[in-house]
Amino acid sequence: MSRLVVVSNRLADPRKPAAGGLAVALGETLKRTGGVWFGWSGKVVEDGTPGEGALHVSQAGSVTLAELDLCAEDHDAYYRGYANGVLWPVFHYRLDLAHFESGHLGGYRRVNQLFARKLMALLKPDDLIWIHDYHLIPLAAELRAMGCGNRIGFFLHIPLPPQQILAAIPSHEWLMRALFAYDLVGFQTEADLLHFSHYVKAEATAETVGVSQFRAFNSTVQAKAFPIGIDVEDFQRLGCAREARETFETTRKEYSRRRLLIGVDRLDYSKGLPHRIRAFRELLQQYPENRHSATLLQVASPSREDVDAYADIQRELESLCGSINGDYGDFEWMPIRYMHRTVARKRLPGLYRACAVALVTPLRDGMNLVAKEFVAAQDEEDPGVLVLSRFAGAAEQMKEALLVNPYDTHGTAQAIQHALQMPLEERKERHAALLARIREFDVHWWCRSFLQTLEQSRSEA
Numbered sequence: 051m052s053r054l055v056v057v058s059n060r061l062a063d064p065r066k067p068a069a070g071g072l073a074v075a076l077g078e079t080l081k082r083t084g085g086v087w088f089g090w091s092g093k094v095v096e097d098g099t100p101g102e103g104a105l106h107v108s109q110a111g112s113v114t115l116a117e118l119d120l121c122a123e124d125h126d127a128y129y130r131g132y133a134n135g136v137l138w139p140v141f142h143y144r145l146d147l148a149h150f151e152s153g154h155l156g157g158y159r160r161v162n163q164l165f166a167r168k169l170m171a172l173l174k175p176d177d178l179i180w181i182h183d184y185h186l187i188p189l190a191a192e193l194r195a196m197g198c199g200n201r202i203g204f205f206l207h208i209p210l211p212p213q214q215i216l217a218a219i220p221s222h223e224w225l226m227r228a229l230f231a232y233d234l235v236g237f238q239t240e241a242d243l244l245h246f247s248h249y250v251k252a253e254a255t256a257e258t259v260g261v262s263q264f265r266a267f268n269s270t271v272q273a274k275a276f277p278i279g280i281d282v283e284d285f286q287r288l289g290c291a292r293e294a295r296e297t298f299e300t301t302r303k304e305y306s307r308r309r310l311l312i313g314v315d316r317l318d319y320s321k322g323l324p325h326r327i328r329a330f331r332e333l334l335q336q337y338p339e340n341r342h343s344a345t346l347l348q349v350a351s352p353s354r355e356d357v358d359a360y361a362d363i364q365r366e367l368e369s370l371c372g373s374i375n376g377d378y379g380d381f382e383w384m385p386i387r388y389m390h391r392t393v394a395r396k397r398l399p400g401l402y403r404a405c406a407v408a409l410v411t412p413l414r415d416g417m418n419l420v421a422k423e424f425v426a427a428q429d430e431e432d433p434g435v436l437v438l439s440r441f442a443g444a445a446e447q448m449k450e451a452l453l454v455n456p457y458d459t460h461g462t463a464q465a466i467q468h469a470l471q472m473p474l475e476e477r478k479e480r481h482a483a484l485l486a487r488i489r490e491f492d493v494h495w496w497c498r499s500f501l502q503t504l505e506q507s508r509s510e511a
């Protein structure tokens with residue numbers, strides 16, 4: 051069997067807990083398969099030379115970690131400037147937040163070339179290479195230019211927007227052409243795949259070959275949707291451990307007279323946090339019976355704080371929470387408990403289980419693993435209800451949640467009220483259907499089906 055080489059910007063020791071869906075999912079995948087995990091070390095070297103970086107190789111159980119340092123100039127242009135200042139907002143349909151600067155694109159290309167050079171030195175001819183996410187779209191093209199003949203797959207963890215939005219990126223042709231250096235490109239949803247298909251047909255006169263192959267630029271790439279999942283059993287085991295049980299008990303005790311709602315998100319404008327808070331205010335306004343009983347626990351995990359748009363969203367969120375607590379709260383009850391910190395993963399199952407309703411209401415999200423974790427953590431005899439944005443990738447698979455349009459404040463408030471009032475039988479039915487689906491399409495299904503398809507593209511070739 052081929053060795054698996056996973057490449058992503060963010061990596062984490064798979065033996066330790068991680069925040070952020072990609073690190074969590076890849077850690078769980080690699081713990082099983084073993085192999086190499088190559089990525090940025092998380093270290094930024096002040097005064098380092100652009101295009102250079104030290105590589106640190108270490109062993110973490112069955113996984114070899116290969117971690118690359120980046121100099122401050124490269125990191126700023128590649129991660130903050132291009133990946134999170136252009137690709138993240140545009141791919142989340144937020145052209146208004148994108149800042150196009152040619153220097154950032156230069157840094158993005160330089161870091162992808164550096165990744166390619168350092169990775170080439172570690173590769174064996176039979177390795178199966180799996181590259182992840184928007185930070186590294188051109189990596190396969192750089193590797194090919196250096197003579198790499200291995201099978202290379204790519205998975206995009208974030209949405210792919212419609213052609214007209216993608217085309218606003220000044221270098222969109224170059225970026226999308228780079229996808230044709232892969233053997234297989236995976237998306238989170240059928241909607242993303244459709245956008246890819248429209249784009250390559252309209253902008254690159256691509257032809258479809260067979261069911262899921264696209265031919266353009268003298269290359270053929272296979273493209274398919276592989277919705278990412280979680281390790282349901284592992285998450286449920288985590289829920290039985292001491293820390294999760296303690297969290298459950300203390301939360302239940304502390305809020306014994308309340309109905310709890312939970313939100314767990316990175317503090318990111320794509321997560322729709324201000325919209326959610328406004329819908330919660332509307333709930334208190336329209337359905338006053340919830341005053342003094344409903345409490346929203348909102349975890350907002352710090353993220354990308356050096357990008358301006360993230361500082362803006364933090365200010366907006368904090369001012370909204372403050373104004374609702376000021377308007378509605380009293381000595382006995384505060385409507386919102388807002389935490390600007392990362393909650394340890396081992397505590398999350400207990401927190402989710404203590405809550406009657408989860409609010410997962412992004413304006414746009416690749417998948418959203420929190421939605422799946424909330425379902426996995428519930429007591430099957432008395433489950434909580436998931437209120438889920440129709441614009442999260444998870445909505446394609448999780449139709450038994452209460453699907454909402456987060457831009458519709460009134461409709462979202464109505465759905466929250468429905469969730470709080472839902473009879474036990476209906477909760478159990480919806481939960482059982484959701485649990486069955488996240489079990490069937492778990493993280494191991496995701497990994498297996500992607501890698502089998504990539505392997506098959508090898509035998510076809």
Ligand SMILES: O=P(O)(O)OC[C@H]1O[C@H](O[C@H]2O[C@H](CO)[C@@H](O)[C@H](O)[C@H]2O)[C@H](O)[C@@H](O)[C@@H]1O
Pocket residue numbers: 060069070071072073075183184207208278353354415416417418419
């Ligand atoms: O690495 P950061 O800049 O700190 O950001 C954390 C990760 O955020 C994004 O996660 C996405 O992947 C999840 C798993 O597939 C998916 O459920 C979620 O909808 C996505 O937003 C990003 O794509 C990762 O690269 C980041 O590491």
Ligand SMILES: O=c1ccn([C@@H]2O[C@H](COP(=O)(O)OP(=O)(O)O)[C@@H](O)[C@H]2O)c(=O)[nH]1
Pocket residue numbers: 068069070071072074314315316349351391392393394395398417418419420421423
């Ligand atoms: O305080 C926090 C916030 C998030 N997470 C984890 O980070 C991941 C977030 O993934 P998701 O797909 O929901 O969104 P992303 O942050 O990747 O966009 C989930 O596994 C969460 O359990 C965590 O452990 N602690």
